[in-house]
Each structure stands twice: as C-alpha cells, then as structure tokens.
Amino acid sequence: MSGELKVFFALQFKSPYMTKIDKDNALVEAMKEVDVEITREFPDYKLDWQESHLESGRQIGEQIVELVKASDIFIADISEYNPNVLFELGVARGLQCLSHKKIIWLSHEEVDLSQIPSDLRGLYIDRYNENNLKQLLAYRILNLSRSILKERAALDRMDDARNLWGLPQEGNVDIVCSEIPEEERHYFADPNDRNYLRYAKFADLDSLIYVRTRIAQLFPREKIRDFSPSEYYDTNTQALIVIGGPAWNSKFRDFQSSLPFHFIERPLGEDDLVIIDLEPMDGYIFKPTWNQNRSLIKDISIFARVQVSKDLPVFLLAGCLTFGVLGAAKCFLDEDCAPSNAKYIKRYIKNRDFILMCETSRIGHFTKTPSFTTSEPLVVLARETDGHFSVIMNNAKDYKQK
Structure with missing residues (x-):
C-alpha cells in the first residue's frame, strides 16, 4: 500500500478574519507535522497539498471539480459563506459517500453560526482563530489520514x-x-x-x-x-x-x-x-x-x-x-x-x-x-x-x- 493523501483547501481569498497567506502558512506547517507522523506509521505514504494552479483556456469550474474529486481530505472554510467555497463543498459532500472522502468544516470563532445557511446547520464545524488554526488542522488531518489509510488497508485485504x-x-x-x-x-x-x-x-x-x-x-x-x-x-x-x-x-x-x-x-x-x-x-x-x-x-x-x-x-x-x-x-x-x-x-x-x-x-x-x-x-x-x-x-x- 503506497501513494499520496491529497488535501484540498477551499477558502475565500479576501477575509475580514484572517488573510489567505496566514491560512496557507498554517496549513503548510500543519501538514509538515502530520507528514512526519504519517511517514513513520505508513512509510510509503505522504501528504500532498493540492493548490489551485488552474490552466488557462479550460473552464475553471471543471478544473475545480477535478481537484475536489481527486482530494482525500477536503477542508472548507465557510466563515464568509462564499458561493465558490459552498459550491466546492457541495461537490465534496456529494462525493463523500461514494469515495470515502473526509471533510473538515471550518469557521472563524467570530462568525455567528446561527446565521449560516440552514442546510449546514447541525454539522460539526471546527472553530478557529489566528493562534490555533495550525494545531487544529494538524490534529484533524492526522486523525483523518489515519482513518483513510486504515480503511484502504482493510479494502486491500479484501481484494x-x-x-x-x-x-x-x-x-x-x-x-x-x-x-x-x-x-x-x-x-x-x-x-x-x-x-x-x-x-x-x-x-x-x-x-x-x-x-x-x-x-x-x-x-x-x-x-x-x-x-x-x-x-x-x-x-x-x-x-x-x-x-x-x-x-x-x-x-x-x-x-x-x-x-x-x-x-x-x-x-x-x-x-x-x-x-x-x-x-x-x-x-x-x-x-x-x-x-x-x-x-x-x-x-x-x-x-x-x-x-x-x-x-x-x-x-x-x-x-x-x-x-x-x-x-x-x-x-x-x-x-x-x-x-x-x-x-x-x-x-x-x-x-x-x-x-x-x-x-x-x-x-x-x-x-x-x-x-x-x-x-x-x-x-x-x-x-x-x-x-x-x-x-x-x-x-x-x-x-x-x-
């Protein structure tokens, strides 16, 4: 059993709560920590952050769907209720049952969750701030990565x-x-x-x-x-x-x-x-x-x-x-x-x-x-x-x- 675990982060580029650069840095540092643990427990696997490097001349929505579909762990920051983020989240949610995709729902702690779209209420949403985002992402990505790899091992055993x-x-x-x-x-x-x-x-x-x-x-x-x-x-x-x-x-x-x-x-x-x-x-x-x-x-x-x-x-x-x-x-x-x-x-x-x-x-x-x-x-x-x-x-x- 070998390969990559692909992580996709859907977020609004401009946010009143935390800059995109700070969020990206938190994810990069979190993945470095997780990668050490994953390669120790599963030597033939590594984490891969799927950044949105889109090709010119191709429909953007189609490329985004491909990235979401290819991801194993999908992270959605719904703090701003951004339509693009919610679209990408909907794609991931639809694929969740078919492909065992894991989803992390994020919202800044200053957001009033009672105002989020009704279809998202009742879901477990992780609250973050500038100080805890890296630790929160590292904890959640590590646990979900372990879960995915154990599921894959069980499926491989069933060949x-x-x-x-x-x-x-x-x-x-x-x-x-x-x-x-x-x-x-x-x-x-x-x-x-x-x-x-x-x-x-x-x-x-x-x-x-x-x-x-x-x-x-x-x-x-x-x-x-x-x-x-x-x-x-x-x-x-x-x-x-x-x-x-x-x-x-x-x-x-x-x-x-x-x-x-x-x-x-x-x-x-x-x-x-x-x-x-x-x-x-x-x-x-x-x-x-x-x-x-x-x-x-x-x-x-x-x-x-x-x-x-x-x-x-x-x-x-x-x-x-x-x-x-x-x-x-x-x-x-x-x-x-x-x-x-x-x-x-x-x-x-x-x-x-x-x-x-x-x-x-x-x-x-x-x-x-x-x-x-x-x-x-x-x-x-x-x-x-x-x-x-x-x-x-x-x-x-x-x-x-x-």
Whole structure:
C-alpha cells in the first residue's frame, strides 16, 4: 500500500478574519507535522497539498471539480459563506459517500453560526482563530489520514474476496430477499396500514442489511437495489444476489431445478433438510444441530456462485434456518474471515461456478463467521467443462446416515 493523501483547501481569498497567506502558512506547517507522523506509521505514504494552479483556456469550474474529486481530505472554510467555497463543498459532500472522502468544516470563532445557511446547520464545524488554526488542522488531518489509510488497508485485504464476487465497477446489483408468508406477517407489513413498514415483510432482514452494507463498502460505485420476490420483475441488472432458501424465496426456487441439491421443506417449527443430488453424496442429510435443551448449536450454510449468462453472475445464500443464511452471507464478506476464505476456495474452484456448504456456529445470540482455515467446508461442488457439477471436497462424514 503506497501513494499520496491529497488535501484540498477551499477558502475565500479576501477575509475580514484572517488573510489567505496566514491560512496557507498554517496549513503548510500543519501538514509538515502530520507528514512526519504519517511517514513513520505508513512509510510509503505522504501528504500532498493540492493548490489551485488552474490552466488557462479550460473552464475553471471543471478544473475545480477535478481537484475536489481527486482530494482525500477536503477542508472548507465557510466563515464568509462564499458561493465558490459552498459550491466546492457541495461537490465534496456529494462525493463523500461514494469515495470515502473526509471533510473538515471550518469557521472563524467570530462568525455567528446561527446565521449560516440552514442546510449546514447541525454539522460539526471546527472553530478557529489566528493562534490555533495550525494545531487544529494538524490534529484533524492526522486523525483523518489515519482513518483513510486504515480503511484502504482493510479494502486491500479484501481484494481476494472482491475478486471472488467479481461484481462490475458500476451498474445495478439487485438483492432479492426472502419474504414472510402473508399469514405470518405483522400488520404493519400491509401497504394499506397507516404505519406501513416495507421491510417488515422481509424474512432474512439481518442478512439483507449485512449484505447491502458490505457490498456497498467493497463496491462503492455500485447501485444496490433490494426487493422481495413478489416485487422483483426487473432484469436490468449486472449481478443478482438471492438471500434465503426456496421455502420463502420464489426467486431461489427459479434456480433450484438447475442445481444439484434441494431442500426438503418441513412444517413451520421444524427444520428444513438439505440433500445433495449427486451419487457420491447418497445417504447424506444436512440439518441443524441442537443440544439437549433444544438450543441451536450450529446451522447449515449454503453459498453458491453460478453464471446464468455471460454477463449475469448469480449468488445464492441459504441455510436451513436464518442463522445459516447469515453465515452464508458472512463467508465472503466478513472483514476478518472473507480474505482467507476467498483465497482458500479459489485454490479449488478457480473461476468455475461452485456451491459451498459449511457449518455456522451460534454463540449466544450471535453468528460466528465460518473460517475455512480452522474448519474446512463440509462440501464443495464445482461445475465441470461438461456443464455438470461434481464433488471436489467432502468433509461431511458426520452427516452420513447410518
């Protein structure tokens, strides 16, 4: 991990509070201090102040937008409510969620913040004066630089997992999450209820929230949309993620017939079972494990990656119970386990379609993310060149029926 952290300072050139030269000097001295700390902690990184050296013959606004877009830390002095500063701040604010840009809001201590534009009220604004600006900038830039570099390190660690998902850099990623049957839903899942809550009808809501969050972090330029199976009719997507098994997800059922395993659905209150429809797996039945007190110890998780067409990867996340679904979601998204899990499975499946079955343990009310370096998957199936799946790993002897 190496490179530069670019800093952009948006300010009014003429100010009744502090001259531009004094502000620039404060920033330069602050960055010198921060650079010493950053290069000590992250030797391959350095700070770079992006001064506004604009080219003649090019539209100024376009050049400013490019500088703002390229910056990692954007500093805005809104003391004078300068329109240009507010425009640049708006650009940075818009990019903040997409590019993890950090923003420092500044205002001179003599400014009455109750008079600032209403859209800026409620934001944390650092107050400065001639004596403390350098120290304030050094403190804030150092902390934000550390935060950025830690985020980048975490993203770099996730490269193997990102490659396993292989989502396009831009486009739609659709998530179709299981839905609770109408007769089981709470009243406020009804669109006609005055307190209607759309997400009240989703069954694996914890998995949906987790997948949405982690996919957005790994692929920040993707447009993520979520649907229940009854809502989903769109095909304009670059990738499809299906959460929850066939019992409560009809979209999963659409793919079930082309997969070499199936669920045996049981009445509500009983565990669904999983059977693999390949000769080497005859006699194996996969189901959750309970202790003598009928507390869940571990569930079965299934993660499948199949290429439906040249341009449409489909990911199926399922389990016998909801714990298993969440375990499947975490296998290749969890910050701690996903990198090693992705590297592990890549050795066996290369770029082929695959189906992975593993155990997800329950600790109290929490799901422990499966880690294949400590506990290998139960079964891995991979698609061969003839289009059929074969068993390439079987560690499931405990599930063989005697």
